Amino acid sequence: MSDTFKDFDGLRALVTGGASGLGRATAELLAARGAAVAVLDRDITAVDKPLRGYAADVTDDETVRAAVAAAVADLGGLDILVNNAGIGAQGTVADNDDAEWHRVLDVNVIGMVRVTRAALPALRASEHAAVVNTCSIAATAGLPQRALYSASKGAVQSLTLAMAADHIREGIRVNCVNPGTADTPWIGRLLDRADDPAAERAALEARQPTGRLVSAEEVAGAVAYLASPLSGATTGTALAVDGGMQGLRLRPAGQ
Template identity: 85%
Template sequence: MNDFDGMRALVTGGASGIGRATAELLAGRGARVAVLDLDPSTVDKPLLAYAADVTDDASVREAIAAAVTDLGGQGVLDVLVNNAGIGAQGTVEDNDDAEWHRVLDVNVVGMVRCTRAALPHLRASSRAAIVNTCSIAATAGLPQRALYSASKGAVQSLTLAMAADHVREGIRVNCVNPGTVDTPWIARLLDAADDPAAERAALRARQPTGRLVTPAEVAGAIAHLASPLSGATTGTVLAVDGGMHGLRLRPAARP
């Protein structure tokens, strides 16, 4: 597919995991793509790479301005993928105020900063789309994820509000809600578990497909929402979770 031919896209948190898979997929489908990340040193051509901290407004504005210039198109940006985010574990008792502020600053306000800086360039596009990376944690009560779930619940609500605010400007806004994705963050959680193999098996079993979601599968959903072929789709929450949000399977029969 070349549905992104001639388009310019920017992916935050694009140096690894879901962000990297998304950036490479968009480039493979014809877009010129810029990646923003705290450490973009591993990003290779044809992707353009910029260092940025989404908790620093000046850093975000500087990086996005440079990216839009280098992408060409006289200040036009067609796609923004707000993917930068961090995880958190624990109940409401387990994280202090500083950690709550830190996670919300990255996962929610960081998304606001990136969108705010990109909006003037998106308004100049006739095919503008924003896709936010949310999570199954926004809609399902998961143990030991109070802070993370609160941040992703905010992202889902923010997505719908943004869609309403900007639909008449021709900017579509949607989000993807991945289940448990086989990313470096999940790998670190598994490594820290008392029994990594048992923990991985439990995460697989939690999803009806019986396996973890791949970054490429989430990237495919993001590309679907960002594509001009989805021009009538806005204010949509797309689950990419192996059926976790909607399926209630009976226990498998024992052999």
Template identity: 80%
Template sequence: MSEMSGLRALVTGGASGIGRATAELLAARGANVAVLDLDPSSVDKPMRGYAADVSDDSSVRSAVAAAAADLGGIDILVNNAGIGAAGTVEDNDDAQWHRVLDVNVLGIVRTTRAALPHLRASAHAAVVNTCSIAATAGLPQRALYSASKGAVHSLTLAMAADHVREGIRVNCVNPGTTETPWVDRLLDQAADPASERAALNARQPMGRLVTAHEVAAAVAYLASPAAASITGIALAVDGGMQGLRLRPERQ
């Protein structure tokens, strides 16, 4: 029996990218999985899909309540839903700042707030937030996105402190640039997509982009009972980008 057999997991933004890889891995390891997404039509059995907009509190509360009722509770919450933004501090208008912060930061607040009563009733309660390397490293053309993920990092630590005595662990993962539909769209918009991809690959010491499945594996570990003594950490899944400082390769 898998150590996650019978655990009940809720994954936001779970219809594609990192969220989908995470939901599928949790299900493969024996968890009963509910996916919250704007469009859950692609969610396959045995997972359950629920339509929800993390920027709308009533939508979140209704979806979380329905998922908890169908699953019989919630043990694991993966706050993965998020949106991106490109540009310097002067390139995004106020409306876009409000939108990204509303989804990436307040989306976590809304979903966690709705799930907390169920997590408090669990013997294996865990929350994992999808953060980013952008929270801990200065990346060009990512001012708004970085600000939102910096807030997610700080929020993770505060939540971990608030809920540790309730038996609820809270951690986050910090992916490097990852093969996701959003990154594919950014590359498609570049003047030279091939050169831009090569630059992104080279930025990470391992020389390639992170895969969604690699991030999912880190999420699954932090969410599992195997990580029962781990709370308040940010686990980098970034090909060494945060911690390594390599000398230039000899030509």
């Protein structure tokens, strides 16, 4: 990315789950392109300049409101919210108990509600307000052993559309990115627990038409596209960043 490409100059952004993985890559890209960026995460010890860290758990409304208020005050307003904080889950509908369903939905869905609700007053005051939610290919493709995770991300995609409709006349655009399997710390931990990590990684790579995992930087680039003032006509959109997994149906190699 050229140092002269500064489409976020003068804008203020908040990225949840921004201390690592997709959120960290997004926060760093927005900062490189001119934004003042606040990161909201449970552990902000690894967050350093030019990013500003604010500790909060998206399942706790009180800490969310306090962290968002502090970030907005320090930034002098807010133009962009990236709802990226989320957790994974494995198994069929029979494999997770009620408590785990409540826990994952509380983070992945209601967590976005809490942060957005706290940020709305500042976003309404912005001339370039944009919200980008991190969704997943799991919202649009039936993936094995992902019932709970898929349910949460299906809710995120529907929530994105509803938010876009609710806030378009307030000048707030709302979109989501749908990554395929991304090379993140969560996937790394998943592979570490597999009986054969190399075989499991090969299987994850093979199900994407590109034959490789999606990089955090590629997802960050998609978030930046949706958040940029240059995309002012884009709202209510789910942007797939999945190596073709959603739309392509390739023949087996060699045929």
